Amino acid sequence: MKYKIATLPGDGIGPEIVDQAVKVLKAVGKKFGHEFDFTFAVTGAAAIEEVGEPYPEATHKICLESDAVLFGAIGDPKYDNDPSAKVRPEQGLLKMRKQLGLYANIRPVTTFPSLLHKSPLRKDIVEGADFVVVRELTGGIYFGGKGRSEDLKSAFDNCEYSTEEIERILKLAYDYAGKRNKRLTVVDKANVLATSRLWREVAQRMEKDYSDIETDYMFVDNAAMQLIQWPKKFDVMVTENMFGDILSDEASVITGSLGLLPSASVGKETSVFEPIHGSYPQAAGKDIANPVATVLSAAMLLESLDLLEEAKSVRDVVNRSLDQGIVTEDISGDHKAYKTSEVGDWLAANL
Amino acid sequence: MKYKIATLPGDGIGPEIVDQAVKVLKAVGKKFGHEFDFTFAVTGAAAIEEVGEPYPEATHKICLESDAVLFGAIGDPKYDNDPSAKVRPEQGLLKMRKQLGLYANIRPVTTFPSLLHKSPLRKDIVEGADFVVVRELTGGIYFGGKGRSEDLKSAFDNCEYSTEEIERILKLAYDYAGKRNKRLTVVDKANVLATSRLWREVAQRMEKDYSDIETDYMFVDNAAMQLIQWPKKFDVMVTENMFGDILSDEASVITGSLGLLPSASVGKETSVFEPIHGSYPQAAGKDIANPVATVLSAAMLLESLDLLEEAKSVRDVVNRSLDQGIVTEDISGDHKAYKTSEVGDWLAANL
Ligand SMILES: CC(C)[C@H](C(=O)O)[C@@H](O)C(=O)O
Ligand SMILES: CC(C)[C@H](C(=O)O)[C@@H](O)C(=O)O
Numbered sequence: 001m002k003y004k005i006a007t008l009p010g011d012g013i014g015p016e017i018v019d020q021a022v023k024v025l026k027a028v029g030k031k032f033g034h035e036f037d038f039t040f041a042v043t044g045a046a047a048i049e050e051v052g053e054p055y056p057e058a059t060h061k062i063c064l065e066s067d068a069v070l071f072g073a074i075g076d077p078k079y080d081n082d083p084s085a086k087v088r089p090e091q092g093l094l095k096m097r098k099q100l101g102l103y104a105n106i107r108p109v110t111t112f113p114s115l116l117h118k119s120p121l122r123k124d125i126v127e128g129a130d131f132v133v134v135r136e137l138t139g140g141i142y143f144g145g146k147g148r149s150e151d152l153k154s155a156f157d158n159c160e161y162s163t164e165e166i167e168r169i170l171k172l173a174y175d176y177a178g179k180r181n182k183r184l185t186v187v188d189k190a191n192v193l194a195t196s197r198l199w200r201e202v203a204q205r206m207e208k209d210y211s212d213i214e215t216d217y218m219f220v221d222n223a224a225m226q227l228i229q230w231p232k233k234f235d236v237m238v239t240e241n242m243f244g245d246i247l248s249d250e251a252s253v254i255t256g257s258l259g260l261l262p263s264a265s266v267g268k269e270t271s272v273f274e275p276i277h278g279s280y281p282q283a284a285g286k287d288i289a290n291p292v293a294t295v296l297s298a299a300m301l302l303e304s305l306d307l308l309e310e311a312k313s314v315r316d317v318v319n320r321s322l323d324q325g326i327v328t329e330d331i332s333g334d335h336k337a338y339k340t341s342e343v344g345d346w347l348a349a350n351l
Numbered sequence: 352m353k354y355k356i357a358t359l360p361g362d363g364i365g366p367e368i369v370d371q372a373v374k375v376l377k378a379v380g381k382k383f384g385h386e387f388d389f390t391f392a393v394t395g396a397a398a399i400e401e402v403g404e405p406y407p408e409a410t411h412k413i414c415l416e417s418d419a420v421l422f423g424a425i426g427d428p429k430y431d432n433d434p435s436a437k438v439r440p441e442q443g444l445l446k447m448r449k450q451l452g453l454y455a456n457i458r459p460v461t462t463f464p465s466l467l468h469k470s471p472l473r474k475d476i477v478e479g480a481d482f483v484v485v486r487e488l489t490g491g492i493y494f495g496g497k498g499r500s501e502d503l504k505s506a507f508d509n510c511e512y513s514t515e516e517i518e519r520i521l522k523l524a525y526d527y528a529g530k531r532n533k534r535l536t537v538v539d540k541a542n543v544l545a546t547s548r549l550w551r552e553v554a555q556r557m558e559k560d561y562s563d564i565e566t567d568y569m570f571v572d573n574a575a576m577q578l579i580q581w582p583k584k585f586d587v588m589v590t591e592n593m594f595g596d597i598l599s600d601e602a603s604v605i606t607g608s609l610g611l612l613p614s615a616s617v618g619k620e621t622s623v624f625e626p627i628h629g630s631y632p633q634a635a636g637k638d639i640a641n642p643v644a645t646v647l648s649a650a651m652l653l654e655s656l657d658l659l660e661e662a663k664s665v666r667d668v669v670n671r672s673l674d675q676g677i678v679t680e681d682i683s684g685d686h687k688a689y690k691t692s693e694v695g696d697w698l699a700a701n702l
Contacts, residue, residue: 122473
């Protein structure tokens with residue numbers, strides 16, 4: 001089969017790590033007799049510099065025409081402390097999410113036994129934690145009206161959710177829970193927010209249609225605590241955009257394997273696959289960044305195309321590389337550290 | 352001197368733990384020759400049951416006439432899963448914050464050496480962590496317009512901040528940092544939210560007036576990670592209401608001493624002092640809850656009245672009780688567990 005992969009390296013370490021995932025996908029193509037057709041396009045600060053726009057129309061078109069999008073990272077510190085900047089790399093990310101209708105961000109949080117010592121949590125607390133955070137990605141305060149009052153002395157951001165948006169993401173979360181351990185935790189702030197009360201109302205209605213799934217409800221502040229105190233209790237957690245941003249990042253560091261965690265952002269037409277770790281500008285160009293999160297994102301990409309055996313072969317070779325210590329400096333400990341490109345070469349060669 | 356203390360036990364374990372703080376304050380009065388005049392008043396679910404209102408006018412009047420408010424906890428699970436409930440205990444808390452103008456919530460996060468083994472974090476990560484979270488408490492999405500669309504199919508919550516509100520809380524945070532290690536971390540989401548960009552603008556302006564303080568800026572998702580990965584880096588963290596709710600609760604569990612952490616909510620007229628742990632309904636009436644967080648809240652209350660020596664004597668007796676194992680079951684480990692009231696009696700007797 002032939003597949004079109006829009007390939008968006010983005011900023012910082014994006015290009016280096018995406019290169020490794022491309023190597024691995026090419027090896028998959030060779031082994032299983034598929035053709036992956038990679039079309040590269042710019043986003044983020046790189047796109048601002050090239051065409052003055054962080055998610056150019058040309059890039060969007062390439063994504064729309066693709067079977068899946070492989071994404072690196074977006075972000076450049078030079079825009080962070082300039083509240084007056086008119087165009088920001090992150091706007092490209094938000095525009096991409098909106099225009100491609102990427103309504104669900106899925107982040108599996110896995111603990112790798114060989115990396116448990118890197119976790120900031122006690123081993124007995126984190127060992128065996130294995131859950132998925134599902135974050136609503138195209139609604140809420142991210143996309144509501146926002147701006148300044150006329151005298152510029154106050155600012156506002158509006159949070160909005162419709163029943164349809166909530167149903168759509170809960171359905172996906174319930175389906176995910178159904179394929180896993182059949183537990184869903186709905187996280188909100190229903191004791192304060194009207195949008196959260198709507199979330200809870202919709203969930204309480206849908207709960208009845210998923211009687212094989214155990215649903216529970218948790219306030220966001222409590223969830224932020226439970227993630228640290230007892231991460232093993234979670235199976236699938238679902239929440240709105242802003243809470244999901246905070247909780248999914250919190251969740252990503254408890255296992256000590258931030259550099260290994262992939263994500264999928266699911267859309268109606270096409271979906272985007274990217275590592276969760278961001279653009280890590282300090283490491284850009286040094287060939288030291290960990291490519292595994294991006295390679296595992298490629299595995300999720302293969303799953304989305306129903307190439308399950310292919311995906312498994314990618315996961316297997318990654319596990320072998322970890323077992324054999326073919327890893328970058330962030331996780332090599334006292335052992336030899338391999339370069340980004342060396343890890344990519346090894347994975348492609350040993351698939 | 353004579354001091355009027357409004358005493359609001361609230362729900363769940365509130366009454367039991369507030370009783371112990373009252374005992375300790377009475378002992379302080381005796382030792383230092385002060386008179387503390389405690390006027391009790393209802394709030395929360397208890398007040399709903401009694402007068403149909405979670406923060407009754409009579410309670411408000413008592414608070415207004417007091418030099419300080421000693422508060423237990425609010426919240427009853429029977430309201431949590433009923434999105435249609437018209438009156439909720441938490442509304443009482445929010446009304447109290449608004450009506451008393453409690454614009455700043457201050458939460459010192461301290462690690463107690465004898466409790467380090469209770470921390471979910473690795474000892475080397477958490478040992479020595481000592482910082483303060485300052486949360487804006489009367490603005491933002493908590494108090495903006497909220498509700499449903501006419502067809503009830505969507506809901507909204509508006510977040511708003513004025514320059515004045517931001518300046519007021521940043522000033523308090525800077526003053527706090529000035530008395531500590533002179534570092535302030537301003538947490539926002541300036542890459543997405545207009546309100547956050549105003550926060551950052553105001554902070555960048557004020558930074559110049561506090562040249563002895565090192566200011567840095569952090570996105571909320573990153574802060575949620577750093578709190579776990581490297582809590583020792585923080586001195587004072589300041590943020591808006593919703594982010595502060597999440598981050599201060601996250602921060603409170605990293606030390607393993609949730610039952611020991613106090614808080615102050617600073618207002619223009621009077622301030623409120625309360626443990627951070629909430630109403631813990633499962634333990635209510637069992638005489639097992641840890642009273643130390645409330646007793647240390649009483650120490651913060653004394654400091655707010657400029658009774659510094661008195662506050663120190665409370666902190667000292669608490670430390671002695673921890674050293675000698677006069678503690679409740681949540682932290683007693685393999686040793687004998689004391690009852691809530693026994694710990695209170697011991698603290699009062701040994702002050
Ligand atoms: C860069 C930023 C706009 C983005 C977000 O907040 O969604 C990022 O933090 C993420 O989680 O993908
Ligand atoms: C009970 C709730 C309304 C409250 C809040 O969100 O402010 C609580 O979580 C807190 O932090 O004091």
